[in-house]
Amino acid sequence: FDVNLMLNCGNLAQVQHVVLILSGKGGVGKSTLTTELALALRHSGKKVGILDVDLCGPSIPRMLSVGKPEVHQCDLGWVPVYTDAQKSLALMSIGFLLEDPDEAVVWRGPKKTALIGQFVSDVAWGELDVLLVDTPPGTSDEHLAVLENLKKQHKVDGAILITTPQAVSTGDVRREITFCKKTGLRILGIVENMSGFVCPHCSECSNIFSKGGGEELAKLTGSVYLGSVPLDPLLTTSIEEGKDFIQTFPDSATFSAINSIAQTLLTSIQNP
C-alpha cells in the first residue's frame, strides 16, 4: 500500500494521453517540435499540457513566451502555467522555479530524479487531452525517472523520437530506440527534423544535415516514420521570439508538415 500513490493519483487521472518526446541526440529539435506539436494539437481543438523535464536546459518557457511567471501551489500540488486565458495550453518547467534565468542547475542524478518524481506527480494538470513530455538528450537519470514515475501514475501511450538526417544523429537515436524497447515504451514513430533547407532567395534545396537518415532508421528498426520537417528560418525565428508559428504562418509547408505529424500522432494514440 503506497500512501503517496493514493494521495497523488488524482493529478494525472484526467489526462487522456501521455506522450514522451525523446531523442538520444542533442539539438535535433525536441523542444521545438514539442512546442509546435502542442500548438498544432491546440489548433485542432485539444487541451494540451507540456511537462519540460530538461532540468539543465529548459527551453520551453521561452518558446511559448511565458516569461518568468510565479508558480503557485494549490491543494493538489503545483498549478501549471497557462499560456492563455482559455487554459488551452498548460506548461510546467523547472525554468519557472529558477530565481535567475542564467543560473545553472548543477545537480547530480539522484537530485534530478527526485525533482522529476515531484514534477510527474505534483502538478495539478486537471483535464487534458494530451500531455507531451519534453526530455533532455540521453538515456540516463531523467529518462528513467520520468518513465518510472509516469508508469506508477498513468498509462504512458508511448514516445516520439526526433532525429536529424545525418548518421551522427541516427547513431544516437538507435540507442534511444533500444532504451524504449528495454523499458517497454511503445515507439509511436520517428520524426526527421531539419530535413533540407530551401533557400528563400532562389529556392535551391540544400541538405545541410544530409538526407534520408530518418526514413532509413525507421526501416532499420521497424518503426513508423511519422514524417519530416524542413529547416525553416521562419520557424526558428518564431521559436526565438516565443511566437505562435501556426498562427503567424498557417500556409507554410512547415506548418503543413507539423500538422500532418500531429494528426497522425493523435490517430495513433486514440486507436492504439
Added chain:
Amino acid sequence: MADIPSDAPQHCPGTASEQAGKTSACQGCPNQNLCSSGATKAPDPAIEEIAEKMLTVKHKILVLSGKGGVGKSTFSAHLAHALASDATKEVALLDVDICGPSIPRIMGLEGEQVAGLSLCLSPRYVEDNLAVMSIGFLLSSPDDAVIWRGPKKNGMIKQFLRDVDWGELDYLIVDTPPGTSDEHLSIVQYLSSARIDGAVIITTPQEVSLQDVRKEIRFCQKVQLPIIGVVENMSGFVCPKCKNTSQIFPPTTGGAERMCEEMNLTLLGRVPLDPRIGKSCDEGKSFLTEVPDSPAAAAYHSIVQSIQAYCLSHVPREESAG
C-alpha cells in the same frame, strides 16, 4: 569505497554524494551507517592518482556547451585533427559523452568495438600521434544503449582518466555531453589536482542556445574553470547556388558576440554552416583535409591557432622556468 558499492540498493546516490546514507533509498543498505557518518566523503584517492597520471599531459582542454547539438563533438574532433597535423605533437581525444558517444564515428573509428562490454581501456589510434578513447569502443553493437544513472557514469569517467594509458601528451581534449550534471562535475572534480588549461565553449547564434550556454559559463565560473573562449558554430549559411547568406539559426539577441561582450569572454571565431562538415563527420573523415579551402576550414584554423596561443601563454611559472 566504490562510488556505488556492489551491495547498494537501486537508487544509491553514490557514497561520495552529499546525500550518502541519507536518502530513502539508503534505508536498509548495509553501508548506510558508514555513508551517513561522512567517512565515505573523504577525498577520493583517485583524484591524486589522476593528478599523477596527468603529469605527462602538458595541456588539457575541455569542450563544453550546455546546449545539445551545437557541434561540440564536431569541434573536438577537428581540434584534435588540427593539433595532430603537427607530427611532433602527441594528441588525445577523450569522449565522456557516455549516453551519446559520437566521437568514434566522427573519427572514423566505428567498428573498432571489442566484443562484449570490455574492460580493455587502450586508446585507439587515428594517426600515430592521435589517440581516441570513448565508451563507444566498449559497446558491441551500434544499437547498444548505455542506460546508466549518474554514479555509474562517474565511475566510468574516473576509469577513463585514471586507467587509460595516455602516455606523454601535448594535448588532451575532452569532449562532453550537453548539460551541467554528473559528467561535468566529475570531469572537473577528478581533474581538480591536475591543471586544466581551460574550456572552449561552443554555441550557435540563437538565444535558445545562448540561454543554455550562459548557464554553462556560470558553471565554469562556479568551479573556477578558466574559459579559453567561445566558438559560434552554424553561423550563417551561404547558398551554394545564389551565394546569398541565410541566418538559419538567427542571432536575435546579438549572438555569441554580444554574449561575450556582456560576460567579458573572448569570441574565438565563427564557423559557418557547411553541408560538407556533416558529411565528413558521417564518413569519419577530417573536414580540414576533405575541404581545406572552404571558409569553414579557414575559420577552424584561426580558432585552433588562438587556442594554441592561449595554452602556450598560460603555462604556470614553475613549469615554464624548468
